[in-house]
Amino acid sequence: MDFSRLQTTSKIGDDWVYPQPPCLNFGWLEVDRDPAHRIYWEEYGNPAGEPVMFLHGGPGGACAPAMARFFDPARYRVILFDQRGCGKSEPNVASAGAAVALAKNTTADLIGDIEKLREKLEIAGPMHVFGGSWGSTLAMAYGIAHPAHCASLILRGIFLGAPEDLLYLYQGNAATWADDPYGLTEPGAYMKYPDEWADLLSVLTPEERGDVMKSYKAIFDMVPANAAEKERQLKAALTWSLWEGVISNMIPETADTGKFGEADFALCFAQIEAHYFANALFLPAGHFFDNIATLAGIPIHIVHGRFDEVCPLTQASRLVAALRGAGTEPATYVVTNAGHSAMERENALALTAVMDGLPRIGAA
Template sequence: MAAFNIDAARRGLYPEVEPFAYGWMPTGSVHEVYYEECGAPGGKPAVVLHGGPGGAVNPGMRRFFDPTSWRTVLFDQRGCGKSRPHAVLEDNTTWTLIEDIERLRERCGIEKWTVFGGSWGSTLALAYAITHPDRVEALILRGIFLLTKRELAWFYQDGASMLFPDAWERFLAPIPEAERGDLMAAYFKRLTHRDPVVQTEAAIAWSSWEGDTISVRGPEARPDKFAQPDFATAFARLECWYFVNGGFLPEDGWILKNIDKIRHIPAWIVQGRFDVVTPMESAWSLKKAWPEARLDVIPDAGHASTEPGIVDALVRATDTALKL
């Protein structure tokens, strides 16, 4: 494990960059997936997997990569961001997303690429690598989420609530006392309600809970997007859909049970010490199962990818991965 020296000069993001290509990729189902390519058309290929599910990409995600050396492909996963249709659960599983990653790789004419993902993006990156190890040159992961029952119970039932009781009260507010024994099920009932007003109320409460806990600075640092109905609806519906279904994984703990399939792949793990959304236990378990991977623990960071120590470690990782 590598601990970060907070007194050392920290790297920042690369300058803003616009896509040199973008479009919508058919999937053979109701979904069309928005994607964009940034940086150098002939550069080293990488794909960015955003969080959530349902989080969508944003321009800041382009800036973890040197635009003169990387060819960075970003896409909005099914049902969110600029992908169409919006917030639709049909044909939306971990496995259809993995099919989309492969479809996009082939569309871009890429043989192998570095896979970069944080939070749910780390889950999807690991699942993709396990199923397609020959297509992954390296993995750069942040805020490890193994999508286990233990992690879900911590954040959505009992655990993180003890650290953020003020935000937790707001999360509980839409759910009657009688239904609070299974909060994910109670939320799913409302997020799929036929009344859009009920859906929106639940979506904003669900989304805001994550926004309130994403940073070590607490609820006052919540990004505005978490309370915006359009973002919150896709984010909450898709997250809850995936989580009540265990991520559609074959069994609890499936990722760690299959980690030997990818231990030969170079990997960087970046984890905030005070990450409440995806606590460090998961990153630690992944490192123990995968001793060859590099683990950077950032001592003054939570979950947000924008925290200075997280930015520094991720930019250093992409710079190092260029040399592979």
């Protein structure tokens, strides 16, 4: 049998509209003390161009230079930065430990960091705020806190972070999995990725699977007393990281897991996510819907993959319905034939098209 004609990847590959731009500037900015958090930032594109503040996902996902490729480098001044605790920001969960790196690490802190970075880089007027997945959450939270600083919100893979959203991703049929691993007892991403789901649950005992997120958080929070506990903690972080990394693609990249299979990245990503998820994202329940009038006053552009299993399309649907209920249509609403990742070909091309079509800041 010849399977050579079948699609083997859903990533963008060589189909980017713009080449990788060079990094123009970089640095660390102290944003807090006790502990002294310093966030790492980079700048790309046109130094005199329209500013774009890029908010990465996770939380804990960190940035990479390829994230500057969504933007016309002649038009935009693109700022990438690693949020507290991850990437090149300091202290880092992987090197300094969770107790230090997760201190003063909340959504309000991250919003404050964006403001400090905006001031550091002398962005006086409004800017485009671009975020996907958790980055979409943070972008909306920032927009609610500082609407005057937002020329537009460009959001990919809407993540509202409600309890049902997290249960879909992390709980599913876990409680009954030992007795019936293929039973469709509850909705969840496990239905599309049963092998990867088995890997996620393999770290836990049957009793621990009754609350997957709580059990993983307990593993991350423990101070290992011996080599076996340290090994279990690292395995848990890698497994958590790989679960989300692999299922972010419509066609799973099992042969090349990229950063999600790297120990330092996984320790940051998994522990920061678990920290935020255990604390309801450090946002009041219903925060976005209670403040929908503020969001409705900002041009919002949404790109969401129809086959997104990390953040199912219903999350974008809920947001769009709320905007319409507030009397405003999204400036753009594109549903792509893609999964979750921004690097999925259809998502990447749609995001670039949105950026190419934005009204210029200050244009009449």
